[in-house]
Amino acid sequence: MNHDAYPDNYIRGILNSVKSIAMVGASPVNVRPSYFAFKYLAQRGYDMIPINPGHVGKELLGKPFVASLRDIGRPVDMIDIFRNSSHIMPVVEEALTLDPLPKVIWMQLGARDDAAAEKAEAAGIKVVMNRCPKIEYGRLSSEISWMGVNSRTLSSKRAPAPTQGMRLSLNRMSVGGGDTAASDRAAKNKSEQS
Amino acid sequence: MSDRLPGFSTLAVHAGAQPDPTTGARATPIYQTTSFVFNDADHAASLFGLQAFGNIYTRIGNPTNAVLEERVAALEGGTAALAVASGHAAQVVVLQQLLQPGDEFIAARKLYGGSINQFTHAFKSFGWNVVWADPDDIASFERAVTPRTKAIFIESIANPAGSITDIEAISSVARKAGVPLIVDNTLASPYLIRPIDHGADIVVHSLTKFLGGHGNSLGGIIVDAGTFDWSTGGKYPMLSEPRPEYHGIRLQETFGNFAFAIACRVLGLRDLGPALSPFNAFMILTGIETLPLRMQKHCDNARAVAEFLAGHPAVASVSYAGLPSDKYNQLARKYAPKGAGAVFTFSLKGGYDAGVNLVSKLQLFSHLANVGDTRSLVIHPASTTHSQLDDAAKVKSGAGPDVVRLSIGIEDKEDLIADLEQALGA
Known part of the structure; x- marks a missing residue:
């Protein structure tokens, strides 16, 4: 997979197929990006599992915190990593010990570790880096258009009026593949510097 | 579901617009309302906290305006856009995100006369100091760079004589200086020139001109290219630092490559107030189709x-x-x-x-x-x-x-x- 630009079909396929998502680094602080993403994905019907050893015994939006991936105790489709690039590798190595393996490992906006990605892909796991699943879901469903964001999708179909907690169709026509080349360039430069 | 690339004319007609989910209306409805009801208290809190996508109040966003914003972002090849009341309002909102009192920005000497006045006089009272450079002499931009420089501003086709600016050359100066390049693309429109393809980080327009095209509606827009890293060196605290207006959110960290457009919306438009009328957005959208x-x-x-x-x-x-x-x-x-x-x-x-x-x-x-x-x-x-x-x-x-x-x-x-x-x- 070319991790500089993902085809929309790749992202769409992941978001349409995964049901359970374990979020490593989920925060109970309601201004942290991980809290935003956790809440949004839960509202869109994903089975969300918060992973954060510092908060075991507490709940995030009704879901009990789990200390580590190994402690989930049931199969999980996707692991969404809210950690800096330098903390990615140990999480991926832990994910590779799970049985069954997760289908997808997703690294959040700003996080990228090409060596870890290579390891996961060698085990047959799909990898996404430096993206946010909330933003991508909002983009492919065009819900993010409310904020003037370029969804880079088109549709002449009438969508159902969105209500709280419903899944949205992600099957719109793509205007371009993956992210804009320009923004990828910026993200890549940043990860090379760090 | 193939990832085929539609052409410019298809985007001019379709981008951002879809049949209205409630009525099936195919033309974009004019949502002439000040405010939008919340589902419940949690939904309201999520919207105010920027955690959910949705509408609150037309001074922050409006569904008709949102179609216009996505349309222009698509035509310019940007990640997001924000529509405002005029081209002048766009310039104020952009620079408010970039400059603190005492900071400088470099502007090409060949500009719309109204912009020259705005930069020279109105912005001086905010403590934003313009330094002029000659677009025919790229070295004059390099010489104008100081540690207080926060942005470079040019017109792609310059008013009044229609001269063409060497966007790529000035973009190199901006990159070297570590500041964003703002391009006013009003006289070209994205049909003739797409400044982001040539290194612009922010594009502004007076929509009143060729985009609206019929001389009937004022409007302005800001397009975020998604290319600039706002986090280095703490130079752009509106983007990189925790914002007290939003309980400590860091906009770049949260919104990634469209954080600048979000900053313009939630720190600029929300607090300065130059909102675009949804009726004007509708008129301008109709113009853009042709x-x-x-x-x-x-x-x-x-x-x-x-x-x-x-x-x-x-x-x-x-x-x-x-x-x-x-x-x-x-x-x-x-x-x-x-x-x-x-x-x-x-x-x-x-x-x-x-x-x-x-x-x-x-x-x-x-x-x-x-x-x-x-x-x-x-x-x-x-x-x-x-x-x-x-x-x-x-x-x-x-x-x-x-x-x-x-x-x-x-x-x-x-x-x-x-x-x-x-x-x-x-």
Whole structure:
């Protein structure tokens, strides 16, 4: 997979197929990006599992915190990593010990570790880096258009009026593949510097 | 579901718009409302905390305006956009995110006269200091860079003479200085030039001109290219630092490559207030659907009129980058191969009086202070748009006393030439 630009079909396929998502680094602080993403994905019907050893015994939006991936105790489709690039590798190595393996490992906006990605892909796991699943879901469903964001999708179909907690169709026509080349360039430069 | 790339004309008609989910209306409805109901207290809190996508109040966002924003972002190749009340409002909102009192920005000397005034006088009272540079001398931008420089501002096709700016060269200066390049793309429209493809980090427009195109609605827009890293060195605290307005959110960390557009919306538009009327957004959207057709006709007509004027004995000179003899023709071929725009100037051998005489005799051209209308327009910049500049600044910005500016419309070119011929003749 070319991790500089993902085809929309790749992202769409992941978001349409995964049901359970374990979020490593989920925060109970309601201004942290991980809290935003956790809440949004839960509202869109994903089975969300918060992973954060510092908060075991507490709940995030009704879901009990789990200390580590190994402690989930049931199969999980996707692991969404809210950690800096330098903390990615140990999480991926832990994910590779799970049985069954997760289908997808997703690294959040700003996080990228090409060596870890290579390891996961060698085990047959799909990898996404430096993206946010909330933003991508909002983009492919065009819900993010409310904020003037370029969804880079088109549709002449009438969508159902969105209500709280419903899944949205992600099957719109793509205007371009993956992210804009320009923004990828910026993200890549940043990860090379760090 | 193939990832095929639609063309510019398809985007001009479709991007951002879909049938209304509630009624099935195919044209974008005018959501003429101030506010939007919340589902419950948690939904309201999520929206106010920027955690959910949705509508709160038309000063922050409106569904009609959102279609316009996505449409222009798609046409410019940006990640997001924010529509505001005018082109001037767009400039205030952009610079509010970038400059603190005492900071500087570098601007090309060749700009719309209103921008020169805004930068020189209004912004001075905010403590934002403009430093002028010459777009024909790239080194003058390099020399103007100081540790307090926060941005560079240029026009892609510059008012009033339609000169073409070397966007890539100035983008290199901006990159080296570690500041974003802001390009006002009003006179080109994304049909002729897409500044992001040439290194712009932020694009602004007066939508009032070619994008709306019919001279009926004011509007402005800011497009975020998603290219600039706002986090380095703490230079841009509005983007990189926790915002007290939103309980400590860091916008770049949260919104990634469209954080600048979000900052303009939630820190700029929300607090400064220059919201665009949804009715104006609707009018401008309707205009954009025919942008490719109109823009080509504007350019073809402009070239024909420029050629006619260049051959007329009463005319001293014509500044139109589409003419092979023009000093900007090489840049026009590179940046605007489909046409060099439709706003340009010429000077009359008879000087100031001949200019005034010409304007009074024209029958089809309207004498007014706008450009980018379906109708052809004429103005004498020295006595109007650029009248507040001193004489030296007038000449430097291309608006000397003998200069007449035209904005060529989409009428039949033969009729425009005939009108100019009769007005120049007697």
